[in-house]
Amino acid sequence: MPLSERDNEILNELIRNPSVTSMALEEKHQLTRRQLGYSINKVNDWLLSKDLPVIERTRQGHFIIDQSVYTNFGMDEEIIAAEKPILTGKQRTYYLIMMLVGSEETLSLNHFTSELQLSKNTVLSELKEAQQYLDDYHVLIKYSRKEGYLVDGKEFQIRKLLMNVTYQLLFMQDGAARIKKIAGIDEEELDDYRKRIENVENKLSLKFTDEKLETMPYILALILKRIKKGFAVNTFSIQYEELSDTKEYQATEEIFKKNEHIPMEERLFVTLHLLTASVYSISFPMEDDVIPNLGSATDDMLRQFEKSACVYLHERDQLLNKLLQHIKPAYYRIKYQLSETSSTQVPLSKEFKALHHLVKQSTAPLEQLIGSRIPDSESSFITMLIGGWMKRQGESIEKKVKAIVVCPQGVSVSRLMLNELSELFPEFVFLDSLSVREFLHYHLEYDIVFAPTFLETDKKLFVVKTFLGREERQRLRKQVMLELYGYLPNHLDIDEIIQIIGRHAHIHNEGALIEDIQNYINQDNEDSVNYSMGKAEYNLDELITPASITLKDKAGDWEEAVKEGARPLLENKSITGDYVDSMLRYTEEDPYIVIGPNIAIPHASPEDGVNEVGMSLLRLKEGVLFSEEYRINLVIVIAAVDKQKHIHALMQLMKLAGSQTARDQITAADSVKDIYKIIQSYSKD
Template identity: 25%
Template sequence: MGKFVLNDSQAKIISTLLDNDKPLKVGDIQASTQLSKRSVYNNLKVVNEYFQEIGLSDFSIGKQKKLLLSPEEKEFLKDKLKSNQTDLVLCPEQRVNLIACYLMFPEKRISIESIEKMCRVSRNTIISDIKQTKKELENYQLAIVYSPKMGYRIEGKLINKREVFLFFIERLLKFTNIHLLTFLKFNDVNENFNKLKIISDELDNSYNEESLLALAALLSVIRRGNERYEFSIKELYFIQDTIELAKVDKYFTEFSIHDRFYLTVHLLGTRSAAEFEIDGEKNVELLKLAERIIEKFEVVTNNTLFDKDTLVNEIYLHLSLSLHYHKLSIQAVNPLLEEIKTNYASIYSATKIVCESLKDDFLVPIFESEIANITLHLGSHLREPSEKSFRKKVMIVCPSGQSTSNLLQVEVAKLAPQIEVIGTSAVSDIVDKEQEFDFIISTVELETPFPFIKVNPILTKEDKEKIATVLFLSQSRFQADDKQINGLFDIIGRYVEPREMPAITKEIIDFVNHSNPIIKVEHEYRYSLAELIGQQNIQIVPDSLDWRTGIMMAASPLKESKTIDQEYVDEMIRLVDVYGPYVLLGENVALAHAKPENGVNRLGISMLVCPKGIYFDEENEIKILFVVASPNEYEHLNYLNDILKFAKDSAAVDSIIQTKNVIECYELTKRIF
């Protein structure tokens, strides 16, 4: 077998397939990876060739509408990705991960030749990789420094260094055989891993093996230096009597007391969070940050969030917990990260814009898992619940966390307005609430006599079909004998003993649970960006413009077609005046918009191309300006996400800027969008 080198895009696609447990469409992969549709198709062909070469011959991407790896195929693929590596051959993104880990806790002087030898690429490539690594580390308040005596190394707060090492090493180990990472001493890592596995099993901990291996790698390198994390008296008081510390003391006797304490707080996980408080000054900062996140999200998305006081408190509590973990150098992982990026791509993208624009106000590094957690909170407050004309009362059982439960409630209510979600419950409390609900929607299997529908924490199409089927069987359908008949259940009830109905109802719902829905939920058709823009809404101007003129000119086709009123144009300009150039999505792209109630008559998008630049101020210049007008706030989010993906594709952006006329530009948009 020849050496098969996967590039960044192909690695992202494989990672998405490995992290998802449901069938994915090309659009799902596009949303998760933030690649253009064309790039996804092109790279899927290479991924398919790779799969066929390693023996996954049944995985024919060209013939499947949906893509899914079975658990056995995932394990086979993971083994192949690592076992086939006799040489360390990495794509650019993986080399950035490697360089960051290599320089984080150096055992000896590291020269550029050392990095070149480690990564096995040319000197010029390494220089480029170091620049990219520097840029990446700036997001976490870390810096690569060099001196003739010390060589290359990373400087910054110890808590940041440990947290970032965990983040990068876990990403790296997903595709890389640990034996090839020569800066790690494999025997030490393996010994640490085996001990952690024993402790995890004894404590019935929820750590997966990938996280344990990353932690084992960190433990092997932090012992090299003299840096020590200092714990407060309060923290030490809480740690000293825990069973976790007793286990660490038993199995890690060779570690210093500081490192044993550090490992203990990792094993304590969320249990430790309840025991610590954030100081008063930080409380105020976090509260203000929560308010700014909400305000900025509403401006960026032009959506109105409901129950904002509750939302402020939810985000504040989450930020407090994140700060607590950060203080202890714990890398908190969101197990639903890939599902959130795929199923809530629009909300995730908008949240990412907001978080990155406020990064100087965050007291913690902004990892993807942090953005995903905030996405859950914001998404659960996107829509005001509809009027309570519900017929069926539902209890949600979701141990995954409060933010996931909230978002699940919103999704269920959005799916079927005849549902009244009366609240969430722990499994142990279901019996006490028996009289309150008609059936349960649960993300875990239940041993209960009550009818329940088993769903995923992030609703899939199949989950929605199960819920729709149960509602269909329960709904009021017609009149008979002066009585209202409630679908199948009431019809059956007319012919059996009342005492038999609960068991019959539960059996039918169990049948639906086992992938037997009779109602299909179809995705609504959504116009592509190219269809909405059309040739008539594209303009190319030869001269540079100030931003006010740019917005007015970009909006003029929509105004002429009466898609928007002048009020909408005025409001877009006012928002930039108040909030600054928040409309910038990338180096050369901006999107102007306002709320639907400010003069939107129907859905429309226009695009203004200005090769010589549209200037917002001395530092901010763009060359492509979109105007989006949508009467539907949620639909608006989808197009924001589409334009954001375009803004990140520098080749696509450059190709639009270089078009000579409107016809050429329109033909190109049809291929890109």
């Protein structure tokens, strides 16, 4: 087996300089310890095949080379001309696509067979593999006798493809040489682009990452070649106003200084490339006006993370600025679907996997601003930034109790339980609310489980009701703390503090006051939590309206009651008929939908047929049997579109369900107006 180019270089280095150390070789050839070890093993295999002694290493990192190795090759001779490394299937796909997108020639089948050293049939098979890769970009491989093989599709998509494949090839062995050969790019041209990029850095007062500095000259050279060949970015979704006022747009003058007739669309495309480039450092604070509300959305994300992870991050402004350095280019990458061109996702450590999970749960403010889901590659980098900051401060969620909530009756009740328990145990990290099925396949590490039913688990399990009264909450907290710690830690009831303040002063912003009090209480506690009520999407009276209230004396059976209760939501198209069928299926002999005496909340999952968030109320004076144990007078159908929007209203409903007076008044009411007044009285915080 011939040596690869890298292995050959290392063997030559060892013969020329036998006193070199492992560390020096790793640094010179930019290798990890494992990569160097792999190369040394390959060299030794090759030496054995030549009946020569292997190269040994000492514990101090020095090498022992037998004299016969020097005698056989001589001190001044190169060993062998390194053969081209054999490409993997994926690498062949990248190489083939680069030929299609970047080649200066008209390509025939012979070009591919010659360059890839494959048969015609194998090349045709490889072209099919490449087409599968291109499907994600909505780009086709086409062939004609006149033009040969080429790619066909929107130029914006082809540019995305070009950038991604360039990135992949440059991190392949011999990849840079292959790109230069295919596209006819010489080193002098690349040096010119490197100088232009340095000028851009100076103009923008920033430093791009090493990775970007490596790839940008090739990408810019390839883009310019496509422009010269007449491939133009004409119609695409880049917003002129969003990009033309940026410093990066002005900096494109440095990129195009020898090409004065570059169309505005091309300047915008290169502006986008500069905006999406990851930044290593920046010499001034990030400006919030570049992307309106980006700073506040990032701050909201960080606050939500602090709450979820039960941490209070110090020097938040510095961390916020670091996050913005990454999130600004990520904003453009995500918005214009260029995230795949960013660096390969780094495997996260065990602790960072849990942090990543909490980060992903906290990114809603950014997703709302961008209008797209944040990919894992971007949220992973945010996780590493936040996780590194926490380690610097000595923070770790590994020391904290990590809890999950498992509930068999659907998203609404399980999410409600999670919110209630999070408030009751602010020192715990609550990772998720899960169905029983999700629990059986859950992959994150946790310490305790809360559930309304018994579960098979080797962790501590606390069986709790889906809705807890005040005394039940206090008993549960005492039980859990005694079980975990053997004592009751000091715990201040924030609700009571707020009530005391309210008796003596007018509270302008209760949510902000709660957050400040919580921060003060926990400022010196490593298990601190940044507690925030958050902004509610809906109040109860916004979801249960007069139009969604139905008055009946009785129903024939439970199925009829559910169908009658759901009728207002069916009529206003908030739900489909499939949702009603799913509710009936889920609620067969399921006591967990009963949230209080005489009151039940049948519901199903959003994917079962919810079009819009909503609630409806059916009042039955005589009630209906749900099972032998329960007679239900109030049937409240819940339609949730996600895990959040209806939760605030559901919390208000739970307070109503806990009041016997309110339940009796609604059951006895003679008009929709009277019932709605009661609902309104529970729709205030």
